[in-house]
Amino acid sequence: MKAFGRLYQRLDSTTSINLKVEALVQYFEETPPRDAAWGLNLLLGKRQRRMVTSRMLRDAFLRSFPDFPEWLLEESYGHVGDTGETVSLLLASRGICPNESQHSVSLSSWMEDRISKLSGKEDQQRAEKIFEWWSRLSVDECYLLNKLLTGGLRVGVSQKLVVRALSKWSGISEAELTHRLMGEFEPSEENFQRLLSEGGGKKVPSQPYPFFLASPLEENDWKSLDFNHLQLEYKWDGIRAQLIFREGEVFLWSRGEDLITNQFPEIVEAASNLPQGTVLDGELLCWNEDQPLPFSFLQKRLGRKKVSSKLLESHPCILLAYDCLEANGEDLREHSLKERREILEKLIQDCDEPRLKISSCLSADSKESLEILRNSSRDFGAEGLMLKKKESPYLSGRKRGHWWKYKVDPLTLDAVLIYAQAGSGRRANLFTDYTFALWKDSELVTFAKAYSGLDQKEIEELDRWIRQNTRERFGPVRSVEPFHVFEIAFEGISESNRHKSGIAVRFPRILRWRKDKVVSEADTLMNARKLLEAA
Amino acid sequence: MTQKPLLSLDSSGLGCESGRFHVDPWRPVDQAVITHGHADHARSGSKAYFCAEGSGDILRQRLSGDFQLTEVPYRKKFKLGKTWVSFHPAGHVLGSAQVRVEGLQSVWVVSGDYKRNADPTCEGFEEVPCDVFISEATFAMPVYHWKEGIEVVKDLQRWWSAEPNHPSILFCYAFGKAQRVLAELSKLTDRTVYLHGAIETLMPAYRNRNVSFVPNQTVSSVERGHAFAGDLILAPPSAHRSAWMKRFKNPQTAFASGWMQIRGARRRRGYERGFVLSDHADWSGLVRSILASQAKTVYLTHGQTEVLSRFLMEEHGLDVKPLKTHFGDEQIEEQFAESVS
Ligand SMILES: [Zn+2]
Ligand SMILES: [Zn+2]
Numbered sequence: 001m002k003a004f005g006r007l008y009q010r011l012d013s014t015t016s017i018n019l020k021v022e023a024l025v026q027y028f029e030e031t032p033p034r035d036a037a038w039g040l041n042l043l044l045g046k047r048q049r050r051m052v053t054s055r056m057l058r059d060a061f062l063r064s065f066p067d068f069p070e071w072l073l074e075e076s077y078g079h080v081g082d083t084g085e086t087v088s089l090l091l092a093s094r095g096i097c098p099n100e101s102q103h104s105v106s107l108s109s110w111m112e113d114r115i116s117k118l119s120g121k122e123d124q125q126r127a128e129k130i131f132e133w134w135s136r137l138s139v140d141e142c143y144l145l146n147k148l149l150t151g152g153l154r155v156g157v158s159q160k161l162v163v164r165a166l167s168k169w170s171g172i173s174e175a176e177l178t179h180r181l182m183g184e185f186e187p188s189e190e191n192f193q194r195l196l197s198e199g200g201g202k203k204v205p206s207q208p209y210p211f212f213l214a215s216p217l218e219e220n221d222w223k224s225l226d227f228n229h230l231q232l233e234y235k236w237d238g239i240r241a242q243l244i245f246r247e248g249e250v251f252l253w254s255r256g257e258d259l260i261t262n263q264f265p266e267i268v269e270a271a272s273n274l275p276q277g278t279v280l281d282g283e284l285l286c287w288n289e290d291q292p293l294p295f296s297f298l299q300k301r302l303g304r305k306k307v308s309s310k311l312l313e314s315h316p317c318i319l320l321a322y323d324c325l326e327a328n329g330e331d332l333r334e335h336s337l338k339e340r341r342e343i344l345e346k347l348i349q350d351c352d353e354p355r356l357k358i359s360s361c362l363s364a365d366s367k368e369s370l371e372i373l374r375n376s377s378r379d380f381g382a383e384g385l386m387l388k389k390k391e392s393p394y395l396s397g398r399k400r401g402h403w404w405k406y407k408v409d410p411l412t413l414d415a416v417l418i419y420a421q422a423g424s425g426r427r428a429n430l431f432t433d434y435t436f437a438l439w440k441d442s443e444l445v446t447f448a449k450a451y452s453g454l455d456q457k458e459i460e461e462l463d464r465w466i467r468q469n470t471r472e473r474f475g476p477v478r479s480v481e482p483f484h485v486f487e488i489a490f491e492g493i494s495e496s497n498r499h500k501s502g503i504a505v506r507f508p509r510i511l512r513w514r515k516d517k518v519v520s521e522a523d524t525l526m527n528a529r530k531l532l533e534a535a
Numbered sequence: 536m537t538q539k540p541l542l543s544l545d546s547s548g549l550g551c552e553s554g555r556f557h558v559d560p561w562r563p564v565d566q567a568v569i570t571h572g573h574a575d576h577a578r579s580g581s582k583a584y585f586c587a588e589g590s591g592d593i594l595r596q597r598l599s600g601d602f603q604l605t606e607v608p609y610r611k612k613f614k615l616g617k618t619w620v621s622f623h624p625a626g627h628v629l630g631s632a633q634v635r636v637e638g639l640q641s642v643w644v645v646s647g648d649y650k651r652n653a654d655p656t657c658e659g660f661e662e663v664p665c666d667v668f669i670s671e672a673t674f675a676m677p678v679y680h681w682k683e684g685i686e687v688v689k690d691l692q693r694w695w696s697a698e699p700n701h702p703s704i705l706f707c708y709a710f711g712k713a714q715r716v717l718a719e720l721s722k723l724t725d726r727t728v729y730l731h732g733a734i735e736t737l738m739p740a741y742r743n744r745n746v747s748f749v750p751n752q753t754v755s756s757v758e759r760g761h762a763f764a765g766d767l768i769l770a771p772p773s774a775h776r777s778a779w780m781k782r783f784k785n786p787q788t789a790f791a792s793g794w795m796q797i798r799g800a801r802r803r804r805g806y807e808r809g810f811v812l813s814d815h816a817d818w819s820g821l822v823r824s825i826l827a828s829q830a831k832t833v834y835l836t837h838g839q840t841e842v843l844s845r846f847l848m849e850e851h852g853l854d855v856k857p858l859k860t861h862f863g864d865e866q867i868e869e870q871f872a873e874s875v876s
Contacts, residue, residue, distance in 0.1 A: 012798075013694075014787070015807045069850065075842045076678050080797055086678060089796065093680035093819065429799045456803070 003031055004039050004107045005141050011156050020157055024165030035107045037192035042148075043155050043162045046185055050151030051118045052126065054083035057150055060127035061087050064134070065094065078476040081422035081429050084146030092139040102136040111187070115148055160397075170196045178396055183207045183257065205246035208253040209279065209325050209333065210396035214386060214403035221404060222367065229390050231337060232362040232373070233322060234382035235405050237295050237492060237506070238285035239302075243319055245271050245278045246329070252284075263304060266312060267319050270355035274347065277329030281394075282321035282359065292320075292381035294494040295506050321348060322359040322386075325394055333394040340394070370406075377408055383491055384408045410489035411505075411531050413523040414514055416444055417484045420466045421477045423451065431466045431478070432459055434510070436488055438501065439524040447501045447528065448488055453510030462513075485517040486510050493532050503528055541618070541638040542645070542669070544858065549645065549669070551636055554618035556585075558634050558645045561860075568620060570647025571631035572597055572710060585615075587622035589657070590630025592740035593710070609658065612637075625649035626660035627814050628711030629741060633663060641666040644828060648673070648837075650813065651820035652681050655718040656711070656746050660824065668830035669858060673815040674793050675835070675843035681793070681817045687810050688719035694789060694808060695767045702763040702786040706806065709733040709771040711814050712791055714741050716769065720749040729754045729763065731770035731779070754782065775806075793817070818843075826851065834858040 010023040024043075028036055042048070052060070058073055073090070080086040091097055105114070114133075118126055130149070134142050147153035163181065167174045180195055183206055241260070244251040250268045252261040261268060264284065271278075286297035297315050301307065324344040325333055332340050341361075348358045362385070364370040374385050384407035392402035415436035423432035433451050437444035454462065462484070469481040489511040496504035503525075542551050548560035556566035563580030570576050572586075572593035583603040586594055591606040598604075607613055609632065612621045617639065622632035627648040634645040644665040651660055681687075695703045707713050713734045720728065727750045730738070735753045754768060763783055772790065774780065790806040793813025801809040816824060821843060825833055832854045835843055844855040 013808050016787075069846070072677060072842070072846060076676055079676050079839075080678055081799060085798060089678035089680065093677055093817075423799070429797050430803065 001103065001105060001107045001110050001141060001144065002101060003027065003035070004042070005101075005138075005144055007039070008144060008155060009140060017161065020161055021165045021168065024157070024162060025169045028166065028169045032106075032189075033192045034189040037187040037189060038107045038111050040162070040166075040192065041185060041187040042153055043157060044159055044181065044185070045154060048148075048151040048153065049116070050149075051115050052130075052149045054150055056123070056126065057083050057087055057130075057146060059123060060130040061090065063124065063127040064131040074476075078422060078473075079429055081476070082152075084143060084150055084152065087146055088139055088143035091134055091142050096135050097137060097139045097142055098135075099138060101138045101141050103133075103141070108187075110145075110148070118149070166196075172196065175396065178210050179207075182210055183253065184259065205249055206244065206251045206259070208242045208244060208251070208257070209331075209394075211240065211242065211255050211281070212395045212403065213398040214388075214405040215398055215400045217387065217404040217406040224401070225387065227365050227370075231341065231388045231390050232364055232370075233359045233386045233388070234362070234377055234380060235384040235386045235407060236283040236285060236292065236320060236359070237381070237383045238283040238292065238298055238320070241282060241284045241319065242325070243267065243271055243278075243280045243282065243321075244326075245274045245276065247276065248272075260302075263301060263307060264317055265307060266317060266355050270319075270351075270353040273351050273353050274356075275328065277326060278347065279324070279326035280319070280321045280344070280347075280356075281323035281325055282319045284317055285320055286315050287318040287357075288316075294381075295492055296494040296496060296504050318355050318357055320357050320359045323394060336391045336393065337388055338390040374406055374408060407491075410491055410511070411493060412487050412489045412511055413438065413447075413528055413531070414485050414517060414521065415447055415488050416482045416519050416522045417462075417480060417486060418444055418446065418482055419477055419479050420462075430459060431463045434486075436486060436508075437482070437522075438528055439522060440501075444482055445501045445525055446499070447503065447525070448490065448505050448508035450486075450488060450508045450510050453489075454513065458513055482519050485514040485519060485522050487512050487514050493528065495532065501525055501528070503532060541636060541641055541643050541667070544860070549858075549860065551616070551618060551638075553638055554616035554620065554636060556615050556620075557581075559647070566615065568615070568634055569594065570625065570634060570645065571628055573628070573648065576647065585613075585620070587624075587630050587632035589744055590632070592743055593630060593737065596736070596740065609661075623661045623663045624658035626651065626654060626657060629657050629714070629744060629746070631657060633661070635663055635665065643667045643669065644830070645669045646671055646824070648815055649820075649824065650681075650816045651824065652684055652817075654684060654715050654814070656714045656741060662824065662827040664829045666830055667832045667834070668825060668828040669834040669836065670821065670825050670828075671815065671837040672821060672835040672840045672843050673838040674813060674817055675821055675839040677818045679793060679796055679813075679817045680819065681811065681813060684715060684812060685719050685722065687791075687812045688716060689723065691716070691789070691791070691810050692720065692723050694787075694810075698787050699765040702766055702768055702783040704768045704770055704780075704783060704786045704788045705791055705810075706770055706772045706775055706788065707791040707812075708814075710737050712812065713769045713771075714738070714746065714748070715814070716791065716812070717748040717751055718746055721747050723749075725750060726767075727752060729757065729766055729768045731768070731774055733771045733774075734769055822846070825853070832856070836860040 007027040240255040286293040387404040419435035420431040421433040470478045490505035490508040492506040547562040559576040567581040569586045619637040625631040642665045789808035791810040791812040795809030840857040847853045
């Protein structure tokens with residue numbers, strides 16, 4: 001863990017890309033593969049198992065220091081915004097950590113033999129074990145350990161930089177490594193060596209291709225658009241997914257590289273009628289006859305271990321395919337979109353499965369007709385248009401000049417700030433998580449949470465105001481004087497019985513701080529319902 | 536009938552009626568007793584100023600207009616109105632003092648800003664027993680815990696010497712922090728450190744008090760061709776992202792402040808590196824000093840007063856009240872540095 005701790009400190013203390021890559025290369029060079037596998041896993045932010053909750057970690061601290069008031073720990077947490085960091089700072093002030101770590105245990109052994117053995121332990125036993133570790137690690141390592149325990153470690157490097165360093169060290173191209181790293185990566189010596197071996201070893205059937213992403217259409221993109229060579233589609237408001245059918249098995253990957261196969265049994269069933277060696281790119285949507293249902297329907301299907309047959313019936317899903325990346329086991333990504341589209345059309349037609357549809361092409365021959373299409377896209381349950389060059393290959397990541405997204409203008413409402421909470425990560429100890437409300441008669445009803453949209457100066461100004469105008473505290477959350485009005489933009493609006501307001505909005509964000517408006521001028525819930533009916 | 540307190544807030548600040556003076560007033564008054572020269576504590580416009588020995592040069596330099604200034608050695612009692620007043624070291628910056636006020640019924644101490652860690656540029660904090668203690672509470676959260684200055688400056692020197700090819704720029708407050716760094720560095724190296732003009736203006740006051748520093752000179756006195764590769768430069772935070780920075784090619788930057796204790800704050804400031812170095816007391820320094828004052832009543836100013844209040848009341852049974860002052864706005868000090876740079 002010492003080596004990884006050193007790497008973490010080096011990455012954390014510079015913004016220079018070169019220095020970061022240099023530190024990474026040195027780490028891979030000096031670290032035995034079994035540890036490097038774990039290091040890589042953490043660097044990539046691949047799903048980490050959470051061995052203890054933040055609450056348990058705080059509990060372990062309180063059990064270790066019974067004289068420390070619980071409320072003071074909560075206040076400290078509210079100030080810092082991160083449990084792992086709060087606890088490590090408090091440990092530092094307690095002086096129980098040695099200056100130099102007294103542990104020479106390797107990262108892999110920490111992960112495999114120690115941390116993973118915590119689950120199932122009684123509270124007291126767990127606390128004792130954690131305390132024993134704390135008292136032998138340096139403060140910086142305690143921070144790292146706390147983050148490993150709670151599964152929330154974020155290292156300040158992008159996947160891109162990690163891949164660049166791996167490539168520099170191994171000599172394998174970045175594109176190849178990006179592909180090899182897609183999907184699940186079980187941190188083991190064997191997998192790490194295979195990742196870097198000649199030919200990358202045999203690909204496992206589940207391995208997805210990196211997603212190709214569209215860029216937002218900007219003003220000066222117009223001149224490079226040639227309507228004769230563009231494929232137009234709706235931009236759907238579902239979940240981007242990659243469907244794989246290889247060696248008799250179906251895999252469904254989300255864009256965040258989560259395997260979501262089990263959550264969509266009807267798609268799995270349908271996909272097994274495709275020919276072997278097929279990979280499709282498309283959108284998962286809840287569907288009714290010939291229209292998508294609002295995103296809130298799809299949401300019901302997410303994050304479940306098992307989908308009941310009742311839910312399958314009430315919330316039926318389809319995959320709306322728009323690209324074909326592999327057919328008959330052949331990688332088609334170098335082929336033009338035009339060719340891929342032809343193959344896709346034939347595949348979907350031959351398969352003849354109502355759960356596998358194709359995203360139809362639209363046509364426009366001018367900017368004006370394109371605008372008309374865009375403005376009507378909400379009527380078809382879409383959130384705008386996709387513009388793709390017919391000769392475009394299927395690249396990876398966001399590369400400009402091939403695919404564009406042209407979204408409809410967001411819906412907006414003016415709402416009142418009523419709660420604030422400290423953010424996390426780089427925004428810890430600033431109030432950046434806001435809750436907004438709308439009027440219902442003379443009452444303010446919570447309607448949306450938003451985290452983004454203000455610039456740094458506004459965030460700091462608002463933070464100061466929140467501290468001075470706090471009404472009540474509930475742990476890290478503060479209620480504030482209803483005073484400031486913000487214009488909130490969102491992509492979609494739907495009924496919801498989970499929210500007190502009876503409505504749920506998608507992707508809410510702050511459009512602007514309406515300093516020109518007083519609280520009484522904020523929108524009412526009635527206004528929100530009008531948008532709902534229009535949608 | 537309740538006794539009128541010896542000190543209380545009025546529109547000009549913390550006033551002492553029977554002594555006919557204010558401590559660190561934010562509006563012009565007849566007699567101002569000043570704890571130290573930071574811009575949020577020492578404001579222009581009053582007729583007469585009293586300060587501790589060591590603070591005079593700074594005040595003369597920073598205050599504008601006509602005024603009378605009396606410098607009094609630490610611990611020497613002098614009479615103002617019906618009270619006896621004396622200055623006691625606060626360990627914050629050069630010439631910083633706690634103000635002890637002795638009335639007929641009680642003794643009050645106004646801490647001003649203070650710290651408990653060693654600082655070679657000023658005399659260490661003195662624990663002064665009193666009935667009522669008015670303490671700052673800038674870093675009043677238990678997560679704030681300082682290492683000794685020399686340890687932090689050792690880290691700083693490691694950071695500096697690891698970059699031989701580019702300039703290393705450390706941002707820090709021009710009055711106090713910069714000199715503390717220069718004084719600690721003199722124990723570790725004799726390489727020249729370069730200073731922003733706003734820091735240089737304060738150096739003569741320190742030289743007059745015989746504080747020893749690492750060799751230093753202003754950036755502007757260096758000939759044009761010098762690239763500052765591998766050099767350390769000290770500048771106030773206001774110089775960050777200003778035109779002044781153009782002179783330095785691909786510098787690595789750091790900020791020295793207590794706020795750097797928290798990762799989020801570090802990232803937000805946009806510096807690559809944060810050194811946790813503060814001239815204010817950390818949590819344990821605050822608690823220790825407040826308890827050592829033996830005061831039964833404590834007022835808290837500057838920053839996070841609520842948490843410390845509750846802690847002192849619940850854990851130590853003290854009577855604690857917040858005091859709304861205009862101190863603790865480091866932005867004022869920053870703007871001041873800007874105006875003289
Ligand atoms: Zn000060
Ligand atoms: Zn102050």
